[in-house]
Amino acid sequence: MCYSVVANCLKVNRRQLLTAGAVVATCLAAGQSAIAQETPDYFRQNCISCHTIGGGRLVGPDLKNVTQRKDRSWLVNFVTNPKGVLDSGDPYAQELFEKANRVPMPLAPGMTRERAEKLLDLIEEESKLEESQFKGLQISNEPFTADDVTRGRNIFLGLTPLENRGTSCISCHSTYDLKALGGGLLGPDLTDVYNRLKGRASLSNWLNAPGTETMRPTFTGHPLKPEEIHSLVAYFESASKHQPADPATNRVMFLLLGLTGATVLMFAFDAVWKWRFRGVREPLVTSGKAKGEI
Numbered sequence: 001m002c003y004s005v006v007a008n009c010l011k012v013n014r015r016q017l018l019t020a021g022a023v024v025a026t027c028l029a030a031g032q033s034a035i036a037q038e039t040p041d042y043f044r045q046n047c048i049s050c051h052t053i054g055g056g057r058l059v060g061p062d063l064k065n066v067t068q069r070k071d072r073s074w075l076v077n078f079v080t081n082p083k084g085v086l087d088s089g090d091p092y093a094q095e096l097f098e099k100a101n102r103v104p105m106p107l108a109p110g111m112t113r114e115r116a117e118k119l120l121d122l123i124e125e126e127s128k129l130e131e132s133q134f135k136g137l138q139i140s141n142e143p144f145t146a147d148d149v150t151r152g153r154n155i156f157l158g159l160t161p162l163e164n165r166g167t168s169c170i171s172c173h174s175t176y177d178l179k180a181l182g183g184g185l186l187g188p189d190l191t192d193v194y195n196r197l198k199g200r201a202s203l204s205n206w207l208n209a210p211g212t213e214t215m216r217p218t219f220t221g222h223p224l225k226p227e228e229i230h231s232l233v234a235y236f237e238s239a240s241k242h243q244p245a246d247p248a249t250n251r252v253m254f255l256l257l258g259l260t261g262a263t264v265l266m267f268a269f270d271a272v273w274k275w276r277f278r279g280v281r282e283p284l285v286t287s288g289k290a291k292g293e294i
């Protein structure tokens with residue numbers, strides 16, 4: 001937009017050219033702050049499900065002061081090509097990998113060396129703060145209660161709406177618990193997600209900033225509240241002690257529901273069609289016959 005304003009000004013006269021200069025300056029300033037915000041946003045979307053800065057280990061190590069532990073060029077290489085560095089047999093990467101229970105660090109989308117440099121600058125700045133904005137969710141050590149589990153189940157089922165108006169989980173997910181109707185099939189069954197996403201701290205942080213293809217856009221602008229995450233994780237922890245719903249049962253139920261729906265629709269169409277015939281065509285046909293046209 002800035003550029004079209006400038007272009008239009010250029011066409012007109014010198015005085016307006018000066019105005020255009022001011023517009024350009026404003027645009028540049030705005031652009032700069034957009035770039036400055038871009039790196040924290042990128043970190044939030046792509047890194048905080050596995051890393052905190054000063055909040056302890058999740059799936060990956062706490063990144064506080066990482067630039068003091070290891071030199072920059074190694075870190076840039078690693079962040080831009082984690083698999084390559086690990087596969088090259090690099091002993092430090094091997095050690096990190098073992099400590100992370102052999103979970104490999106994934107390559108983040110759109111990663112470049114320039115972006116990696118900016119991320120390391122950000123981590124360096126945040127490491128100096130008493131409390132980084134990326135210290136992660138503060139997760140209590142209190143055991144979950146039966147009430148937590150019930151609240152989580154109600155949230156999952158959509159019986160308790162999400163405070164920030166996110167879409168209820170059951171629209172896209174099922175668990176062992178939903179044998180009768182089954183949940184949505186777009187997302188994976190979440191019966192075992194507590195173990196799959198490595199327990200309370202990791203799963204909570206994951207839900208605090210889901211970074212995957214469908215989850216991210218679904219909850220951007222509708223973040224889950226910390227209390228909602230607490231209850232959902234309590235529900236998933238209790239669910240993880242069960243076997244997932246048999247996908248075959250789910251499919252049969254969906255099919256049956258689908259068939260019933262289709263039959264009802266067929267009857268409905270049939271009724272409407274008959275009515276249309278009587279209402280519109282029948283008089284035409286009868287009068288046509290009477291006139292000897294048919």
Ligand code: HEC
Nearest residue numbers: 046047050059060061066096097100103104105106108119
């Ligand atoms: C799926 C989890 C996951 C995500 C997402 C992730 N990492 Fe990692 N990261 C790890 C793991 C695990 C390790 C330890 C090395 C290994 O196991 O491969 C690691 C290691 C690192 C290290 C080296 C840490 C050290 O102590 O030397 C840096 C730096 C790093 N990650 C930065 C990032 C950045 C920046 C992002 C976001 C662009 C990111 N990671 C996203 C899991 C993740």
Ligand code: HEC
Nearest residue numbers: 167168169171172186187188193196212213214215218232
């Ligand atoms: C619009 C559909 C949709 C809604 C609503 C939705 N999810 Fe998801 N979810 C997905 C999909 C699809 C995936 C698979 C990864 C992806 O594409 O994002 C997923 C992945 C996940 C995962 C990671 C599973 C794994 O095994 O890695 C978790 C945890 C999760 N969702 C929890 C939730 C919770 C909790 C809610 C409700 C608060 C919810 N989802 C609501 C579609 C949805």
